[in-house]
Amino acid sequence: MPKPNRAAQIMVVDDDPDTVTILSRYLAREGFVPVEAGSGQDCLKALQASRVDLILLDLMMPEMDGFQVVRALKNNPDTAEIPVIMITARDDIDARAEGMRLGVSDFLAKPVLRKQLVNRIHAQLEGLATARAAEDALGRFGPETHKK
Amino acid sequence: MASEAKIAETDFSFSVDRALIGHHPAIVKLRQLIDRVAQTDATVLITGESGTGKEVVAHSIHALSPRRSRPFVPVNCAAIPHDLLESEMFGHERGAFTGASGNRQGLFSMANGGTIFLDEIGEMPLALQAKLLRVLEDGVIRPVGSDRGYQVNARVIAASNNDLAAAVKKGTFREDLFYRLQVVPIILPALRERRSDIPLLVEHFLERIRARSGRTLTISRDAMVHLWSYDWPGNVRELENMVERLAIMCEGDTIDTSALPPNLVSGGRMAEVQVPDKIPEGGLNLNTLVRELEGRLINEALKQTGGNKQAAARLLGLKRTTFAAKLRRCGVIAPSVNGRETG
Numbered sequence: 433m434p435k436p437n438r439a440a441q442i443m444v445v446d447d448d449p450d451t452v453t454i455l456s457r458y459l460a461r462e463g464f465v466p467v468e469a470g471s472g473q474d475c476l477k478a479l480q481a482s483r484v485d486l487i488l489l490d491l492m493m494p495e496m497d498g499f500q501v502v503r504a505l506k507n508n509p510d511t512a513e514i515p516v517i518m519i520t521a522r523d524d525i526d527a528r529a530e531g532m533r534l535g536v537s538d539f540l541a542k543p544v545l546r547k548q549l550v551n552r553i554h555a556q557l558e559g560l561a562t563a564r565a566a567e568d569a570l571g572r573f574g575p576e577t578h579k580k
Numbered sequence: 581m582a583s584e585a586k587i588a589e590t591d592f593s594f595s596v597d598r599a600l601i602g603h604h605p606a607i608v609k610l611r612q613l614i615d616r617v618a619q620t621d622a623t624v625l626i627t628g629e630s631g632t633g634k635e636v637v638a639h640s641i642h643a644l645s646p647r648r649s650r651p652f653v654p655v656n657c658a659a660i661p662h663d664l665l666e667s668e669m670f671g672h673e674r675g676a677f678t679g680a681s682g683n684r685q686g687l688f689s690m691a692n693g694g695t696i697f698l699d700e701i702g703e704m705p706l707a708l709q710a711k712l713l714r715v716l717e718d719g720v721i722r723p724v725g726s727d728r729g730y731q732v733n734a735r736v737i738a739a740s741n742n743d744l745a746a747a748v749k750k751g752t753f754r755e756d757l758f759y760r761l762q763v764v765p766i767i768l769p770a771l772r773e774r775r776s777d778i779p780l781l782v783e784h785f786l787e788r789i790r791a792r793s794g795r796t797l798t799i800s801r802d803a804m805v806h807l808w809s810y811d812w813p814g815n816v817r818e819l820e821n822m823v824e825r826l827a828i829m830c831e832g833d834t835i836d837t838s839a840l841p842p843n844l845v846s847g848g849r850m851a852e853v854q855v856p857d858k859i860p861e862g863g864l865n866l867n868t869l870v871r872e873l874e875g876r877l878i879n880e881a882l883k884q885t886g887g888n889k890q891a892a893a894r895l896l897g898l899k900r901t902t903f904a905a906k907l908r909r910c911g912v913i914a915p916s917v918n919g920r921e922t923g
């Protein structure tokens with residue numbers, strides 16, 4: 433699989449500051465660049481200014497919950513293709529079904545093994561790398577399809 | 581061996597939208613790439629895990645190409661014994677080797693004007709790789725036992741499920757052939773890398789069953805959620821087989837969670853941590869495995885106790901402090917209890 437030539441930026445969205453700190457520290461240790469957001473609004477606002485490669489999104493947050501955030505992300509063509517992994521303490525079939533319906537890329541229920549989390553992140557990043565490889569190959573067949 | 585040379589019938593109404601299903605950006609781009617590549621004679625190398633649809637893609641490229649009315653000849657390089665592969669591919673003259681009682685046309689000649697699909701190319705012996713490279717350079721086939729060559733016009737599509745680049749480094753695959761094949765690299769994503777396409781694929785397979793059988797078969801939302809949550813190590817082919825199997829087993833009109841195999845309902849989440857029955861050839865790391873097993877059971881205990889660490893420790897017969905130490909070492913991200921999170 434083609435590897436991106438820079439460390440992937442991963443946004444952690446959770447209203448619990450301890451969780452954000454723990455996850456960020458762990459992601460950094462795994463070679464990712466963590467980007468922190470304390471709420472759904474923070475996440476959407478930050479994405480107006482800069483892009484990330486993947487979002488780890490908590491489900492239960494006050495004001496704007498994880499599903500509302502996903503809806504907003506998917507409705508915006510600029511953010512619709514960013515993979516979202518929901519990570520939540522609420523593991524019931526209704527929550528999973530709603531995540532699936534909204535098009536989240538993965539759904540993890542806490543407790544989560546850190547190794548498992550990293551595997552799931554890598555799977556989504558590989559999917560993105562594959563899309564990039566196809567786009568590069570397409571680019572060699574004529575400038576009209578090559579957008580980069 | 582002639583069965584290896586089944587020459588596919590070509591469906592003229594073929595559309596790439598039906599061959600590669602999905603909304604994932606990788607699939608969308610791949611459909612465009614396949615459409616475009618089909619119009620050329622460029623050599624294509626398709627890589628992807630087993631079950632990701634390499635042959636489907638190869639056939640799509642052929643069916644969309646100007647060669648579509650000519651043969652598509654798939655060859656599985658791993659299924660044909662090494663010492664027979666050369667004569668299968670290039671043909672042989674009478675008396676070329678023991679048992680070669682007559683002249684025989686090779687698969688390359690059968691693909692003349694069409695496409696030859698060399699699946700599992702990584703299994704091809706090095707000596708034959710050199711000969712294939714020459715064919716790719718000058719288009720001239722030399723049957724075994726013949727001193728004359730002749731021109732063949734076959735488009736070559738190769739596929740591999742292992743990492744050919746690694747085989748090149750190891751010296752089991754020729755570097756020059758690797759680059760010659762890779763004129764257009766097509767990488768197929770594993771299904772777990774595009775999980776959001778699973779419901780669409782399930783619906784597609786169900787629709788095909790409905791059209792074929794006249795049944796009004798559907799799947800319940802919850803059963804679909806389980807299919808979506810599973811990791812599908814055998815990729816799209818495994819999912820397709822599963823939907824077919826569920827349809828056969830289903831007596832009513834709706835496939836429900838109760839019809840799913842148990843590993844799909846609960847085990848899917850844990851499938852990543854596997855304890856082998858036998859010690860593999862290359863050995864294993866006991867410490868890592870033990871830690872994984874610990875992590876898995878700690879995880880399960882926390883799930884059962886709703887994240888209560890003291891109760892989870894009791895469940896595992898551990899002191900609270902031992903449990904806390906193991907929790908840290910095994911890397912479990914626990915749910916927050918009273919707003920506190922442990923990592």
